[in-house]
Amino acid sequence: MNPKLLLTAAAAAAAALTMPQASFGQAQTQGRAADTTYDPIREMVSRLELEKYKATIKGLTQFGDRRQGTKRNRDAVDWIEAQLKSYGCTNTERIKYMYTQAPPRVPGQQGAAGAAGRGGPGGGRGDAAQGGGRLRGIRARTGVNSDSLKQPDPKLRALNTEQTPVGTTERQEVYCTKVGTTHPEEMYIIGGHMDGIGWGEAANDDGSGTAVVMELARVFSSPDVKTDRSIRFVLWNNEESGLNGARAYVEQRQALQGKEEPAGSGKFPEPKWLGMIQHDMMMFDHGMPRADGTLSPDQRPEADVNVEFAGASKMADAANKLAWFFQTSNEKYATDYPARVGQHMTNTDSDPFKDLIPAISLRENERGEQVGAGWDPNWHQPTDLYITYSDKDFRLGLNAAQTTLSAIAQLTGATIKK
Secondary structure, three states, X not given: OOHHHOOOHHHHHHHHOOOOOOOHHHHHHHHHHHOOOOOHHHHHHHOOOHHHHHHHHHHHHOOXXXXXXXXXXXXXXXXXXXXXXXHOOOOOEEEEEEEEEOOOOOOOOOOOOOOOOOOOHHHOOOXXXXXXXXXXXXXXXXXXXXXXXXXXXXXXXXXXXXXXXXXXXXXXXEEEEEOOOOEEEEEEEEEEEOOOOOOOOOHXXXXXXXXXXXXXXXXXXXXXXXXXXXXXXXXXXXXXXOOHHHHHHHHHHHHHOOOOOOOOOOOOOOOXXXXXXXXXXXXXXXXXXXXXXXXXXXXXXXXXXXXXOEOOOOOHHHHHHHHHHHHHHHHHHOOOOOEEEEOEOOOOOOHHHOOOOOEEEEEOOOOOOOHHHOOOOOOOOOOOOHHHOOHHHHHHHHHHHHHHHHHHHHHOOOEEOO
């Protein structure tokens, strides 16, 4: 481990002030001034409401698990785009790409592609967690449910019946952009994946993260909110099959960054990427499994928002600083749950960006050491339903939204026109 990454919270926050890409110095200065004067960021955070967040997740669950390549997935993409437009984020666009689905795995056969079997290390006995770190304590089995009969609701079972077609077919994902007034040529990317698997409703994985992104788009798209820099809100597809939607975005748009089109127009179809923030499974932090493999039915009092960066990435130092900036923003603006920083980001849509720009992921638990060890029994299961979660669970997701909104508002110079 690079010793530079072993920064304390205070040291990392201080280091963040020197990061020119993210304008951390300006952001911290604005934050100090806001302690004694009107704070537009606090007002923006107050516009995030629990019931609106819940309603957005509920809206997504009408499409079942939204498995990529299916009609319900395409219908969900259309619904998301309509919602973004209704918020005022009307400049919606779509990334289109081709994806090849291999035939279903034959029992005993090795190397089958697709989402089947992507359950993480929790079912085994090894000590290494995905993305690094060491698995400790009690572990429960994890995996992807592929048995339709484990879904007891016949209507949901029928809705989820269509599976991903074998072969090569087109996929689409939608995004919209808050255009900066001073530096439209620079932007932060805010993402969550809208597809799911497991024969449930994918309410948490990743309806909860998708709803965070959509709620942020709603608040930032208010006509009285202005930002110096641009913000792009992306709802990735094909995450469960291997981050294919995020990879397609990088492949298609990386080379377009910061180019004015047409020349002299002041328009930048792909502003320069300053950072990427992913939201993936935001609501369930009930603690370590018990000795019998079961978990507490209630959110633990010490639940937190995990902010992760990839310690082994080329941009690890800058991503570390960005993560600590989010932690500091959480301290000031989040209402209920604290944020914790870790260096084992993995298996999420920020991965394709991690060697290019500062990239972080917000989660309910550490991806490798906790989610991968069975800390969420609903992961990729028929029980990932809207009704599974309590208001305490939904509120953890809302706190993640508060964390990202406050951090990004500072980094983009957000103000409210009075």
